[in-house]
Amino acid sequence: MESEDCVFCKIVSGKIPSARLYEDEGVIAILDINPISDGHSLVIPKKHFEFLDTIEPGTFSKVADVARRLSSHIIKTGYAEGTNLFLANHEKADQTVFHLHMHVIPRRKGDGIEIGRWWKEISFNLEPSKTEALTKKLTFK
Ligand SMILES: [Zn+2]
16 A cells, blocks of 8 residues: 555655664665764555554554664664654644654764753643543543
8 A cells, every 4th residue: 555645655665765673564664864862763564554543553553663663773872872752743743754663763872853841841730630531531442
């Protein structure tokens, strides 16, 4: 399943070249061409799915597992000290390529990526009065 105008489908099929770090029957991992850190990579399912809510569960499990393995490889080899995994799901969450993908972002001391600072700036205490309503609204099976 390929979407004609999708840049990631073209990368999967080889119409657009990429630096491949990994490939199996369902998933590829490539270097991001606009990295935010050295080694910033993307894990991409070969089949075209736009969103987390439309991807086959088994396919998402494969994407997550390859991201886990790449992350472990980055750390075990000493290439970086840590990683962040990031996935943007829908435009409102800053998704820009609508073929689901997971970022693996190698992290090093002093790399200038200040997720911790940003997190502290925007986080807030969950008010006890909201907890019950939110729990009711978001509980799922
Ligand atoms: Zn695609």
